[in-house]
Amino acid sequence: MNFDFSEDQKFLRSEARKFLEAQCTSQHVREVLDDEARSHHEGVWNKIVEMGWLGTAIPEEHGGLGLGMLELCVIAEEMGRTLAPVPFSSSVYLFAEALKLAGSDAQKSTLLAKVASGEVIGCLALSEGPGEPDPAKLSVTFDGATLSGTKLPVTDGDIATHAVVLAKEGTGASLVLVDLGQDSVTRQPVKTLEPTRSHAEIRFDGAKAERLGNAGDGARLLEEVLDRAAVLFAFEQLGGASRAQEMATDYAKERHAFGRPIGGNQAIKHKLAEMYVKNEVARSNCYYGAWAVSTDAAELPEAAAAARIASSEAFWFASKENIQTHGGMGFTWEVDCHLFYRRAKLLAVQIGSPKHWKEKLVRALEMKNAA
Amino acid sequence: MDFNDTPEEAEFRAEARAFLEKHLEPKTSSGVRRERGEDFLRRAKDWQALKADNKFAQITWPKEWGGRGGTAMQNVIWGQEEAKFDAPTGPFAIGLGMCIPTVIAFGSDEHKQRYVKKALRGEEIWCQLFSEPAAGSDVAGVKTRAVKDGDEWVINGQKVWTSGAHYSDYGILLTRTDPKAPKHKGLTMFIVDMKQAGVEARPIHQASGGREFNEVYFSDVRIPDSDRLGEVGQGWKVAIVTLMNERLAVGGSPGPDWSEIMDYAREAGTLSDSDFRQTLADWYIAAQGYKLTKFRTQTALSRGETPGPENSIGKIITANQLQDICNSAIEMQGHYGLMTDEERMPADGLFQQSFMWAPGLRIAGGTDEILKNIIAERVLELPQDVRVDKDVPFDELKQG
Ligand SMILES: Cc1cc2nc3c(=O)[nH]c(=O)nc-3n(C[C@H](O)[C@H](O)[C@H](O)COP(=O)(O)OP(=O)(O)OC[C@H]3O[C@@H](n4cnc5c(N)ncnc54)[C@H](O)[C@@H]3O)c2cc1C
Numbered sequence: 001m002n003f004d005f006s007e008d009q010k011f012l013r014s015e016a017r018k019f020l021e022a023q024c025t026s027q028h029v030r031e032v033l034d035d036e037a038r039s040h041h042e043g044v045w046n047k048i049v050e051m052g053w054l055g056t057a058i059p060e061e062h063g064g065l066g067l068g069m070l071e072l073c074v075i076a077e078e079m080g081r082t083l084a085p086v087p088f089s090s091s092v093y094l095f096a097e098a099l100k101l102a103g104s105d106a107q108k109s110t111l112l113a114k115v116a117s118g119e120v121i122g123c124l125a126l127s128e129g130p131g132e133p134d135p136a137k138l139s140v141t142f143d144g145a146t147l148s149g150t151k152l153p154v155t156d157g158d159i160a161t162h163a164v165v166l167a168k169e170g171t172g173a174s175l176v177l178v179d180l181g182q183d184s185v186t187r188q189p190v191k192t193l194e195p196t197r198s199h200a201e202i203r204f205d206g207a208k209a210e211r212l213g214n215a216g217d218g219a220r221l222l223e224e225v226l227d228r229a230a231v232l233f234a235f236e237q238l239g240g241a242s243r244a245q246e247m248a249t250d251y252a253k254e255r256h257a258f259g260r261p262i263g264g265n266q267a268i269k270h271k272l273a274e275m276y277v278k279n280e281v282a283r284s285n286c287y288y289g290a291w292a293v294s295t296d297a298a299e300l301p302e303a304a305a306a307a308r309i310a311s312s313e314a315f316w317f318a319s320k321e322n323i324q325t326h327g328g329m330g331f332t333w334e335v336d337c338h339l340f341y342r343r344a345k346l347l348a349v350q351i352g353s354p355k356h357w358k359e360k361l362v363r364a365l366e367m368k369n370a371a
Numbered sequence: 372m373d374f375n376d377t378p379e380e381a382e383f384r385a386e387a388r389a390f391l392e393k394h395l396e397p398k399t400s401s402g403v404r405r406e407r408g409e410d411f412l413r414r415a416k417d418w419q420a421l422k423a424d425n426k427f428a429q430i431t432w433p434k435e436w437g438g439r440g441g442t443a444m445q446n447v448i449w450g451q452e453e454a455k456f457d458a459p460t461g462p463f464a465i466g467l468g469m470c471i472p473t474v475i476a477f478g479s480d481e482h483k484q485r486y487v488k489k490a491l492r493g494e495e496i497w498c499q500l501f502s503e504p505a506a507g508s509d510v511a512g513v514k515t516r517a518v519k520d521g522d523e524w525v526i527n528g529q530k531v532w533t534s535g536a537h538y539s540d541y542g543i544l545l546t547r548t549d550p551k552a553p554k555h556k557g558l559t560m561f562i563v564d565m566k567q568a569g570v571e572a573r574p575i576h577q578a579s580g581g582r583e584f585n586e587v588y589f590s591d592v593r594i595p596d597s598d599r600l601g602e603v604g605q606g607w608k609v610a611i612v613t614l615m616n617e618r619l620a621v622g623g624s625p626g627p628d629w630s631e632i633m634d635y636a637r638e639a640g641t642l643s644d645s646d647f648r649q650t651l652a653d654w655y656i657a658a659q660g661y662k663l664t665k666f667r668t669q670t671a672l673s674r675g676e677t678p679g680p681e682n683s684i685g686k687i688i689t690a691n692q693l694q695d696i697c698n699s700a701i702e703m704q705g706h707y708g709l710m711t712d713e714e715r716m717p718a719d720g721l722f723q724q725s726f727m728w729a730p731g732l733r734i735a736g737g738t739d740e741i742l743k744n745i746i747a748e749r750v751l752e753l754p755q756d757v758r759v760d761k762d763v764p765f766d767e768l769k770q771g
Contacts, residue, residue, distance in 0.1 A: 001380070001444060002373045003666040070372065249751050264754035266740075269747035276746055277684045281660030288663050291372040302655075310656045358652035359645075365633065365655065366642075 003287060009074050016053075016078040023047050024082040026336050032085040032196045033339070039159045039189070039198035045086040045118070054092055055116030058100070063113030069228075069294040073235045073286070080239025083343050085196040087121050087156035093232040094351075095122020098164045098225045102175060102213035111162065123160035124351075125151035125202060126222075132356045133166060135173035135219035140204065142167040142176045146184075147209040150201060155350055157200030158189045164212055164225075165204075172216030175225075178209040194346040196339065226351050227300050230308040231289035237311035237347050238279070238286050244318035244340045245275045248325040255327075268325060275318050282307070282314035302368070305361035312348040312357075319344040376448070383445050387452045390425060394418075395456040412538060415459040419493025428491050429467060436475065436483070437491045443672035447665075462535060466490050466497030470543045473613045474562065477600040482562065486541065498539035500530045500563065500587060501610065505770040507532070508741050510545070511555045511607055512760075512770060515589060517546035524548075524561065524599070526569075526592040534735075536572040536585040539565045544594075545610055548603055550766040557765055558606030562598040569593075579727035617736055622665070622685030624693045624732045626725035629654035632696050635718055641703055650699065654692060661688045683742045683750075686732070691739070694729035697722045 005013070024044045032038045048054070057072040058064025065071075072092070079088055096115045099108055099122075114120035126133045128140065128151060140149030147167060154163065157180075165176045180187065184207040192199045213221045249272055252263030262268050289307030292300040319340040323330035330337040348354060376384055395418075422428040423437060430446040432438020439445070453460070471490050474482055489495040506512035515528025526546060536542065542563050549557030563570070569592040574582035601609040633651055636642040661684075668682065700722035701708035710716045711723050733739050747753045760768050 001376065001447075001666065001670070003663070003670045004372065249753065252753060260757075261754050263747075264756070266744070266747075266756065269751075269753050270740070270743040272751055272753065273743035273746040276751060277687060280664055280684055281657060281688070284660050284663035284667060285656060287372070287667065288659065291374065294372065305652075306656045306659055309652060310660060355649065358649050361652045361655065362648040365651075369630075369633070 003291075005070060005074060005287075009070055012071055013074045013078065016075050017081070019047075019051065020078050020082040020084065024084050026083070026339065029083050029085050029196050029336075029339060036191075036195070039156075040087055041085045044084060048084070048086060048088065049118035052116075054088070054096075054118055056092070058096060058112050058116045062108055063116040065116075069231070070290055072232060073290040073293075076232045076235035077239040077242075077286075080236030080343075080347075081243045083196065083240065083339055087123070087159055087198075089229075089233065089236065090123040090156040090160065091115055091121045093229040094124035094225065095160075095162065095164055097228050097232075098122075098124065098175065098212060098221075099177075101225055101228070102217075102221045103177075107177060107210075107212065120162055121156065121160045122162045122164065123154055123156045124225075125154045125157065125163045125165045126351075127151065127153060132352060135166065135222070138166065138168040138173060140165060140167045142169045142174055142209060142211070144169070144211075144215075145208065146206040147176055147178055147204040148206055150203045152201040153190050153192060153199040154202050155197060155199055155346075157202050158187050158198050163202065165209070166218055166222055169211075169215055169218070173218035173222075174215050175212040175218045175221050176209045177212045178204070178207055182207050184208070192346070194342040196342070197346055223301075227304040228293055229351055230304040230357070231286070231293045233347055233351060234282070234286050234289055234304075234307035234311035237315040237344070238282050240340055240343055240347070241275075241279050241282060241311065241315040241318040244315070244322040244337075244344075245272070245279055247337070247340075248272060248275065248318070248322040251326055262325075271321055271325070275314075275321060278310075278314040278317050282310040285310040301364040302361055305357045305364060308352075309354050309357050309361065312344075312354045315340075315344040316348060380444055380448060383441075384448050384452065387427065387449050390427060391452055391456050391458075394421060395458055398455055398457045411459060412462060415462050416493040418459050419463055419491075423488075423492040432491075436487045443669055447669050462496055462538070463490070463493055465499050465534060466495075466539075468619070469499055469613050469616045470497040470541075472616045473543055473560075473600060473609060476612050477560070477609050478562070479597070481597075486562075495540040496535060496538055498533050498536045498542040498565065499613065500533055500536070500542045500544040501613075502532045503529060504531050508738060510610070511558065512765075512768070513545050513547055513558065514770075515544070515546045516550075517548050517559055517561065517594070519548075519596075520593075522596050523593045524596060526561075526563070526589040526594060528589050530587040530589075532575070532584045532735075533572070533587050534584045536565065536587045537574050537582075539572075541565055542587075543600065543613065545606055547765065548606075551764050552604065553762050554760050554765050554768065555607045556604060558610070559603050560600040560606040560609040561594050562600060563592070563594055567592065578730065579724075618682045622661070622682060622689065624686065624689035624729070626693045626728065627696055627700070627721050628692075629658055629696070631721065632700050635700060635722075636703065639703060647699075647703075654696060657688050657692050661685055683737070683745045686736065687739055687742050690729060690732040693725055693732065697726035697729060701726060 028041050028044050032041050052065050053075055055064030056067050056075060057069050060066035099111055111120055115122060140151060160180055163178050163180055165178055167174055167176045184205045186203040188201045190199050190201050252268050253261050255262050285307045289303045292303035323337045323341060326337050329335050426439040429438040430441040430449050434440040471487055474486055490497060501510050503513050517524040517526050542565050544561045544563045546559055547557050548559040569590045571588045572585040574585050576582055629651060636647060641647060704717050707717055711720055716723060748755055
């Protein structure tokens, strides 16, 4: 047994951290935050494109680096730490993974290389209204050639060039691939709790589209795509949670009240110890998810769900208690605490809320138990 | 990352399993036998001797002390395999996990020759005599006095909560030799023969009903100076070694886990309850978190790195979870769940028994609060609590 990343992967981690700490500071994040017109940070994005990270887990034959999911997990954690304001997760964890999993040879060879080079930015369009999208009750429909209806909100929907859409087809649901540059696609940016990541409403009025995978296979394929993406999202969340914990711990050592550092008081110490425990639980579950996704293990459904839930809860706890530890300062626009709080919420609901994943986890455990 | 055994690990696992299959019955339930009667002790001693003779006791100890000289990973594999069988383990955990490593670190060659192998074979049982009525979390506050008299020390005082003292042969004893020195500086550690005159162990009636830990009284007990561990006044340094070994040894909290309450819920027809399912997911994630964090520690160990105080997270997670699971199961059983009558108790009393043990697990080996302090101070490097007793002569301190 060897339950750790390899030396090469750890080297990649430290290189990624150095790069992002220099090229993606909170100043960069704030440039997007404070400018409503900006959907992402082009400068940071272009540098990430140059690094080749978009193609980390895309095979070399499709223009990627041909590394693996473990390497992508390492990068995801670092992106999470710096709250990178770029469409990386949409294009890489969701769009490229959907193509890799369900795309035809033609679809893969047309698009994957362009995702790797940044020429194509992909996104995944699921949500249509409050609650988790239900494949049995979709309003967006696909008739075999064209797509109609509205998806809201779609993360990175305003800057993406392409989308994978969950749509109703006949009596079932299919995954559908659509070019967003057509006249029959209308996009409207929408404001959200997390302005450093852009969101849009996308309306399809008979837009030309093609199936990804077989007709009626959408729900099953989506589950598989999301199991894989969940591990990557979990690493981003873990990165954010770790950084929030560090911020809170550092502040608790510096800030003095009643003649001593606030971190000398047990109410603060124990809160930070709990944060540490939650983050370690998340880290261990994430590593297991990384192992499962990189080996296509049969345990992937429960490993992905566990990583996803543990990280969602760790990031939520760390981000809210980081504000609390900072007191009034934590509640100001200028201090970064709220950036983590906002990002924690986006990442927790974007591909299914913790409640939804917990139910999935228990279903997976039941299946395993029955087998 | 790789969860598969290497060929050498697979070979060791097969060897371990064959040995276990030959001598033991597979486990049928995780119901833990807490109370230890004479029969159990006999069986446990026999099993320990058999393990030692076949080099399966203390896998990582060097061969010269009767260990296997094996790797950290072999130790993990052994633990995984032994847990699948109905093995009578337990009475030796404190001795082999904490006391003997302290003897090996600080004892003389004669001590090691005399004690280590006998402990390994289960011929002699050891206990840890640290806690006192006024010194638990603050264990450096012990008052039991050791006074030098020629080549001997005379011991007077009282220990408390000493697990297994009533059946132990030896103990490691933390005493105060200099009450004028500050708390941590006037301590000295000894090996003590528990069967000699003047040592009296009185089992304490536990909240759980059993009698496993003891008050131990020392009345003019004489210990030769040669049975001192470490220097006079350096007892705290010795105690730290014992406590570090304790951190490695404790962590898991044996008892029903998420899978057992899930099985129970299925039988009871409550597995479809959505609140229950949500909580079940939380338990699974915490249990995995604990198990997988241990794997990370073991990977570090197998590379020759030393695991740090991070291990303190284990018991916080598992003891609280055990208490929670038992509580939920009993509430699921409703009024019926109160019954502990052998004939009538639901699910063989699996949850009821651990329900009454769990509070003790949250206290023994460092309370939840002390473990959080350790994480905060040693891992996160936050300031220490205010210590009003620092540099104050021990005999001027308030206690109670
Ligand atoms: C089942 C069991 C077996 C045991 N076996 C042994 C044994 O074999 N040998 C042995 O030597 N001891 C043994 N112990 C004793 C155990 O180590 C102590 O009970 C434990 O360290 C707590 O000490 P205490 O009971 O004096 O509680 P106290 O120290 O009085 O604590 C009371 C409460 O105050 C809290 N508290 C104390 N100090 C602080 C602080 N600085 N900050 C915040 N909160 C604080 C504690 O967390 C606890 O909630 C055993 C205990 C149990 C329950």
